């Protein structure tokens with residue numbers, strides 16, 4: 001087992017990474033203050049992993065809240081089901097909420113923990129690649145609004161993150177690829193040598209090679225922990241973690257939550273950020289294409305939805321959380337491995353980026 005740390009003063013916490021950790025009771029018990037625990041999961045993950053987790057929680061007074069599965073349920077109605085479960089089982093302020101599932105469960109259970117009786121402890125037990133490399137670390141919690149992705153939420157750090165890499169064995173291939181979008185993101189924004197490693201190991205990752213997956217998770221979590229430790233509430237460098245997300249969130253909202261997976265929308269959005277960085281003269285065509293190739297090799301879409309033009313993108317991008325005082329700040333790449341957050345770009349470059357023929361670009365790379 002490897003242990004990393006998110007350094008945030010009194011809110012610091014460990015990230016445990018290893019195979020079979022769900023069945024290690026002591027790891028959880030060390031972070032549970034009272035006797036009451038509420039496990040929040042969903043109807044897909046519960047039959048796979050809830051029993052093992054409950055066995056590790058023997059001796060605690062445990063309530064399980066099993067939610068409907070999917071991004072389309074990341075909303076007020078489903079959040080209410082968590083509060084219903086907590087209140088009907090009389091959970092008090094020493095309760096610990098455990099999120100068992102992907103990023104949707106982690107974001108919602110974390111938000112519920114932030115709100116329940118003005119805040120109770122919570123632990124992240126992420127079971128998708130995306131949640132293991134990104135969403136479980138850093139304390140962003142929340143739900144979607146019909147007008148904007150993740151628009152209602154709170155910064156609320158977990159007490160611990162327990163990553164059982166064996167849980168990836170049941171993950172559908174499409175979901176694994178979605179997680180790889182966020183892994184590739186770390187290489188693009190802050191770790192250029194990691195891109196070379198990913199190019200060499202993409203097949204191993206997609207074939208669920210445990211050694212390769214564990215290495216990619218550790219390197220991703222280390223990057224995320226560094227960034228969050230430096231800028232917990234996103235007043236600076238943390239915004240670079242949103243490479244491709246401003247375009248991607250527009251895709252998710254416009255297409256309907258869950259139609260494009262979050263990681264898929266981030267992948268297509270990252271291609272748009274690469275293209276804009278190229279148009280600004282910051283990346284060469286070869287560097288842009290290297291990023292796109294890697295996303296393709298991960299089995300991800302690299303062409304935004306054909307039914308979305310500049311108007312649809314701009315409508316959704318205007319409500320992005322990086323918009324400040326009406327200025328649309330974007331995460332772009334100065335170089336591979338170096339991201340900036342800026343509103344200082346010619347408007348015509350953004351317009352040209354939104355009008356680019358990504359289908360032709362993708363075809364030119366595969367032919």
Ligand code: NAD
Pocket residue numbers: 042044045048069070071074101102103104105107127128129130131134135136137138139140141150167168169170171172175178179262263
């Ligand atoms: P998800 O939570 O919807 O999980 C994907 C699918 O995999 C679901 O159907 C889920 O039930 C299933 N699943 C989970 N674990 C499984 C397993 N081990 N075996 C088989 N099936 C399994 O999606 P996700 O990609 O994990 O997370 C996406 C969400 O995370 C989005 O809502 C996004 O906004 C959010 N997110 C948050 C942050 C953050 O910092 N808080 C960062 C990135 C993404």
Ligand code: GLY
Pocket residue numbers: 134135137138140238239241242
């Ligand atoms: N996923 C972006 C962040 O945690 O800041």
